[in-house]
Amino acid sequence: MGTGIVAVATMLLPVRFAGREPLAVVAWVIAASLLVLLVAATAVHWLRYPQAARGHARDAAMAPFYGAPPMALLTVGAGALLAGRHLIGLHDAVVLDAGLWTAGTLTGLAAAVAIPYLMFTAHDLALSDTLGSWLMPIVPPMVSAATGAALITHLPAGQPRLDMLLACYAMFGLSLIASLAIITLLWARLAQHGPGPARTAPTLWIVLGPLGQSITAANLLGAQAPHILPAPYGPALRALSLVYGVPALGFALLWLMIAAAITLSTARRGLPFSLTWWSFTFPVGTMVTGTAELALHTNSHALSGLSVALFALLLIASATALATTTRGALTGGLLLAPISTPATVH
Secondary structure (H helix, E strand, O other), rough: OOOOHHHHHHHOOOOOOOHHHHHHHHEEEEEHHHHHHEEEEEEEEHHHOHHHHHHHOOOOHHHHHHHHHHHHHHHHHHHHHHHHHHHHHHHHHHHHHHHHHHHHHHHHHHHHHHHHHHHHHHHEHHHHOOOOHHHHHHHHHHHHHHHHHHHHOOOOOOHHHHHHHHHHHHHHHHHHHHHHHHHHHHHHHOOOOOOHHHHHHHHHHHHHHHHHHHHHHHHHHHHHHHHHHHHHHHHHHHHHHHHHHHHHHHHHHHHHHHHHHHHHHHHOOOOOOOOOHHOOOOOOHHHHHHHHHHHHHHHHHHHHHHHHHHHHHHHHHHHHHHHHHHHHHHOOOOOOOOOOOEEEEO
């Protein structure tokens, strides 16, 4: 999803530039290829090491990352409709996106229920254990809400479009309210216990994911609402895209500055590479799409410039994460067992 968001963000930028479509297509092809490879690798892992695979759900540190596969499916699907259609055609892109959206939404909703349930009943957690990764299993429904908006126009008019719009708004609320609860816990943990180990610093950037994606979803769904719902509801939801989006962007930028300051401070003491470095990519990408949609709907040159600046940050972060991950995979460092955390399981 960290690579797929580059394709999505590239196509949603309010500023056109030379090589835009080729860049988006290349990013989407890489993301789609990685998705196929990792799905195959996961299937092999479950077949050969079922006990270890099942153990991930019982591990308080690993369990939240069950939210990543649904978001990968959703992001690659959205990329197919935005960028992949230039390669495979619009019809095939819609079919592919619909399939990936359905699979990603179902698995995302399952993760949003199952992982918090395990956290509440099986994992022995304290406030000091709170990490940005706790957001991972509850963000997928927000991604479904944002990416589902693009599929609405490809559905038959009437009840199918209405049901899709309402379902997306329900998932928007599901994810947003749960995210706010976890962000509050994370703020409290930072205030009382500090940033924590260096390897967890990148997870602070995950907070930008639900914030940026919620702004994106509010704007994309708001653009569809007046065509589906009667007044005053349709226009009200259209207005919500700005009434909610601009204040949420303000808080997201505040968190971006805090996360960047903590990350830079940690890097001076040593920031070891791990897969958490991908936390610098997808969340920043959602900030790009959210800001780009706000710029589109307000015609704000300042927001357009901000979306371009965030896009540049996304490209740097994605290139760094991809290069270091490739190097780690080739040298074998990423194949070592993960370091356990203090959180345990009953």
